[in-house]
Amino acid sequence: MLEIRDVYKSFGKQKVLNGVSLKVSPGELQVLIGLNGSGKTTLLKILTGLLEPDKGKVQIGGRDVTQLPPEERYIGYVPQHTALFSHLTVKENILYSLHHGRGSEETFHHMVDLLALEPYLGRKPGELSGGYRSRVALARALTSTPKAMLLDEPITEVDRAKKEHILPLFRSVLVEMNIPVLYITHDPWEAEQIGTSFSIMKDGNVTRINSPAEAFAIVREQALCDGE
């Protein structure tokens, strides 16, 4: 379980998170639709442990990790532009966490098979297309055997035609891992393709919704209210 309970965060007088609560169960792929300026980046930093909340708790796998640094949280993270280590090969990227005894050769081979990365293992990230870079970033995070996954618009570098192929692949791999997954996107179509549940982040709060369409109705409504 990935759980955030009543998390508050302010920077000076500016309140960014106003009591955010969120629950993601193992095997659940929750898509969080974050509006611009909604506090999404702050929430991400609090989840990964790069930022401490002013108040509230973060739990991963039943353990309170609020005060723990990122390296002790066992959370897999795939950021927007994949953040692959350009000086390492694809294989070295995926095996990165083994240095700390996380994951195994077996998990590595399993991920490589699932994401069809075998022909690219000796290449440097710069030699790959956007789609394959995302696959490597996902394989790298999952090989570390995390207790929860956080994906922040991981396939923004991929065009729509390739997304149609990658999203079902990502979904099946993530569901197979049977861990809680929080997936952030702006794209309603992408949300529909990958998510098993949905929520929206707005004005420093997260609300559960039934479908991505509902989130984008809220977005449109807000745009109208703002006079855009």
Add this chain to the structure above:
Amino acid sequence: MRKVSTWELLFVPLFFLLIVYPIAAIVGNVTVEGMERTFADPIFWDAVKNTLITAFFAALLGVLLALGFGYFYIFHPGTLVYKIADFMNDFPIALPHTVAGLALLLAFGRKMFWFAGPTGLAFTLLAVALAMFFVSYPLAARTIAASADEIDMDLIAVARTLGDSPANAYRRVVIPVLGEAIFSAYVLSFARSLSEFAAVIMFGGNVPGMTQVLASYVFSKVEEGEIGMAVTASAFCILLSLLLVLTLRLRGKYYARNKGCI
């Protein structure tokens, strides 16, 4: 016909008069006799050796310390240590180098280590290297910090979620990514060390064959009235500097081309 702007009219003659002409004056005054006498002088070669060895270690120490500063810059930018270090980085640039040399002399030029005599580290090759380091370190620190500023912070975030402590992430991710900046910082520090005179004289002295470096060799030869030798040694310095600048430029082009391929 293209209209020539005032800035061009101002820049071109002044640049050639004040920068290119003095360098050309050195090169133009090199004589065969001066070259023969200088290259036959063992003290000159000692000065060359001393310069290269001390500048090598000064630049190495400068880069190591600059990497330490880079660590604070990335992971602890709000701390007092970082703020003091950041402020002090500009300090040696603004300080007259004679003052820097005197500061080093007062700090380390006394019996304070078991292996050192009554004058401490002063008037040794180590003193020369420390004086060079003192004035060249800010260049290295600024070069590293400027590149660290451009690092994608997600690289560090991902490394940490994969189990790296800040120190591990710095060693395994940041330093390799900073490779080009580290090279530039080293070459710039080395070049700055080669040219240092005032701080070196104050702390390291100017003992021929022992602590004399190329810059102080030139000074001594001018004092002795050996202008031909001073000019030859100066031309040698210009050659060394050109080689360094060329290395930096070629490496920069090579790096840009390879990066472009990716």
